[in-house]
């Protein structure tokens with residue numbers, strides 16, 4: 268291992284907890300690397316980019332997408348090393364006490380400390396089980412609602428009957444030309460009030476019914492009709508549509524800690540049994556966000572920030588025992604001096620001057 272390959276902190280997971288841990292590690296002048304499985308940072312918020320988030324302190328209602336943008340910008344403040352599309356499969360520790368992170372592509376990463384910020388694990392949407400369906404993912408087969416605008420004045424069919432599917436149907440009903448919802452069971456599985464709202468709207472629900480075929484338009488590039496089969500009656504029907512949205516839940520990969528040869532206490536078969544100061548049962552490994560469990564844990568985005576700052580402060584003291592237990596507040600922190608001068612200069616510019 269070359270010296271330049273050794274990091275002070277390696278953060279696993281690029282959701283809110285991982286991004287804030289990365290920012291705060293920079294604030295505490297540590298060399299930090301962030302590793303994320305997905306091709307993009309932002310974590311679980313990508314499941315609800317169009318939703319309004321009201322409960323992050325200091326932020327007036329902000330869409331998930333906007334919050335991701337701001338979290339990422341903040342997370343990258345100190346130019347951390349960021350590795351995307353990389354799954355950390357296991358953690359070991361070598362004879363010198365350095366942690367070694369082994370990834371799915373066969374890479375190894377070396378770090379003095381680790382912050383585990385993997386949330387509920389790696390989430391991938393359950394795909395529609397129809398051969399060849401994936402070719403429509405570039406056109407009109409959707410697994411998430413990234414932008415309501417995409418569905419404006421369109422005929423949309425949503426497959427699924429849980430909270431998210433019903434929620435999307437309710438949100439799209441006033442925007443789309445027509446919303447259909449199809450669900451394999453005989454009653455919807457969402458909250459009663461949401462289901463009632465849907466039933467009282469112009470949306471049409473097909474129960475006991477699944478999409479059994481996707482029929483392409485002449486150029487074979489997009490879906491023009493869906494074949495629906497009612498499993499109670501055996502009836503088959505064809506519906507012309509503009510967009511198909513699948514919400515069949517998520518597959519979850521939670522194997523990281525099980526595969527790792529480090530002795531960390533686990534709660535409920537998955538979570539890191541930690542302390543309110545974000546320590547795991549192993550020195551040098553800390554946790555932040557939804558993966559961390561302790562008395563008083565707040566499973567909100569707001570809670571991830573406290574976990575992250577605590578985890579970073581503990582990592583700092585582990586590497587440098589005489590370091591302060593907490594970082595200097597940002598408003599008095601020398602590390603921002605130069606940037607503050609630039610920002611103030613920017614603010615002092617008269618309006619209209621570019």
Ligand SMILES: Cc1cc2nc3c(=O)[nH]c(=O)nc-3n(C[C@H](O)[C@H](O)[C@H](O)COP(=O)(O)OP(=O)(O)OC[C@H]3O[C@@H](n4cnc5c(N)ncnc54)[C@H](O)[C@@H]3O)c2cc1C
Nearest residue numbers: 280282283284304310311354355385386388556557567568
């Ligand atoms: C529909 C919905 C709505 C919500 N609304 C709100 C709300 O309004 N307000 C609020 O405060 N909270 C809300 N939440 C909860 C909030 O999204 C989570 O609490 C928050 O995202 C947790 O952040 P995290 O960083 O701990 O985990 P995540 O956001 O889950 O991020 C974990 C990241 O780790 C990555 N990862 C996992 N395993 C590995 C691995 N082995 N290697 C590399 N990378 C890995 C994942 O790909 C993911 O990007 C909502 C959640 C959902 C599902």
